[in-house]
Amino acid sequence: MLRRIIAVIAAVSVLVSGAVAAGDAGRYRLTAGDRLEIQVHGHERLTTEATLDGTGAVSLALVGEVRLAGLTAGQAAERIAGAYERGYLDTARVSVRVLNHRPVFVLGxxxxxxxxxxxxxxxxxxxxxxxxxxxxxxxxxxxxxxxxRSGKRRDAGETTRLLPGDTVRVGQRFF
Incomplete structure (x- = not known):
């Protein structure tokens, strides 16, 4: 019963931790598997949701593939705006918002x-x-x-912070 209560408390804290200051969003680097909302202001038909593929790129109307892996959301918006300004739009105002990060996996x-x-x-x-x-x-x-990202394996404790794409494996105790 105590484990269930602890599990519920921890789950609630996960939901609360999602409301992190916007400053963190500016430091997050995009990786394959991230789902984005891409708005091209004034050109609603170009606004879309897209997921970074395995190469870290998204496919956009008119401009094709744009590589975004390793960029912040602000840098990604600038890169997409530049792609649209090279031949399609005089001035592109673009915003990028991360909808979902790569998932984590919990095994064992x-x-x-x-x-x-x-x-x-x-x-x-x-x-x-x-x-x-x-x-x-x-x-x-x-x-x-x-x-x-790296595939590096390390021992961890309950307070270890995870990153998108991490896999957590809980071992078995021997009686």
């Missing part, structure tokens, strides 16, 4: 292993809570995180 000894939406500030404990909490066989001291 949790109640509901699977894919979960990433929220800024997400910790291992919060991800475990999203996955229904630890199973009865879980060893909370045996947690591994595999970083999404």
């Amino acid at each position: 000894e949790v109640e509901e292993p699977g894919r979960y939406d990433y929220e800024r500030g997400l910790t291992v404990l919060q991800a475990v809570a999203l996955a229904g909490g630890y199973s009865y066989r879980a060893d909370p001291d045996d947690i591994t995180v595999v970083r999404g």
Whole structure:
């Protein structure tokens, strides 16, 4: 019962952590799998939602593929505006907003292993809570995180912050 209460508290804190200051949004770098809302102001037919493909690019009307991986949302807006201004629009005012980041995956000894939406500030404990909490066989001291971009594996604690694309694996305790 106590584990369920802790899981609920952690899940609520994940929702609250999504309301992070806008300053964090300016530092986040786009990666493959991020879902974006791209608005071309004054040209609503060009406004779209798109997901960065495996190469970190999106396909846009009139201009084709535009590579955005590694850029902030503001830099991505500038790059897209530049693409539209090279032959299609005199002046392009573009805004980019991240709708969804790459997901995180929680595997191993949790109640509901699977894919979960990433929220800024997400910790291992919060991800475990999203996955229904630890199973009865879980060893909370045996947690591994595999970083999404680099693939590097490292031991982690419950307070370890996750990044988009990370995989959390909770090990099994031996009785």
